[in-house]
Ligand SMILES: Cc1cc2nc3c(=O)[nH]c(=O)nc-3n(C[C@H](O)[C@H](O)[C@H](O)COP(=O)(O)OP(=O)(O)OC[C@H]3O[C@@H](n4cnc5c(N)ncnc54)[C@H](O)[C@@H]3O)c2cc1C
């Protein structure tokens with residue numbers, strides 16, 4: 246069990262939850278996620294939420310209220326216990342290369358922690374961020390410390406702003422149409438990793454509800470993903 250330290254609204258329908266994890270908890274890798282049990286959920290179905298930040302045993306999650314589960318999460322009070330299971334899945338793999346981070350909407354959640362981890366591993370490399378929002382941008386300031394540049398856009402297509410520069414590594418999270426558009430723009434030969442979203446049952450590879458087709462047969466988003474090479478899953 247984790248302890249809710251704070252759970253505040255940062256934008257219309259978007260919350261930032263901070264939870265003190267138990268001492269035995271593992272530090273997550275960038276792009277990994279956790280299964281959070283909404284309090285009072287009679288069906289006890291956990292919801293997958295990406296790691297937004299992790300520091301000193303405190304895990305942070307940025308989430309949007311979509312339905313019953315996330316609505317219940319938004320009502321979690323400071324000081325209450327929360328059932329959090331993880332970290333799970335396969336995250337982003339960084340290289341010693343100048344890198345570009347592209348996110349749309351709540352895709353900024355995993356991208357924030359990815360940027361932070363990349364900066365720690367490769368402080369000498371460029372890390373350019375492109376963040377797209379359909380509403381007023383939120384949590385932007387959290388990116389400025391670790392990013393070389395931050396480009397934010399409200400409305401339109403953030404992928405239009407991303408330059409195709411050879412030799413760079415690209416990391417993306419957001420609506421699937423946006424990630425596909427970026428893949429088309431960068432081309433098959435580019436180094437692009439994308440984080441897929443699928444409805445999940447177990448979160449640990451057992452129920453197959455999150456399967457997606459790939460070049461090498463079906464893959465489970467919760468186990469082999471959520472992060473994949475774009476050319477593996479977009480074909
Ligand atoms: C690996 C992973 C990481 C995620 N990380 C985040 C995150 O950091 N922040 C965040 O806000 N959300 C994230 N999500 C999405 C989040 O899990 C869903 O929004 C949430 O489970 C919805 O639960 P609910 O009970 O509120 O909504 P429900 O009542 O279950 O559904 C409400 C609506 O949301 C749609 N929906 C539900 N789950 C998904 C899904 N997985 N993908 C697309 N649409 C869905 C439903 O079709 C429905 O229209 C992530 C999903 C995955 C798979």
Ligand code: FES
Pocket residue numbers: 444445446447448449450451452453454455456465466467468
């Ligand atoms: S959610 Fe059960 S296999 Fe992925």
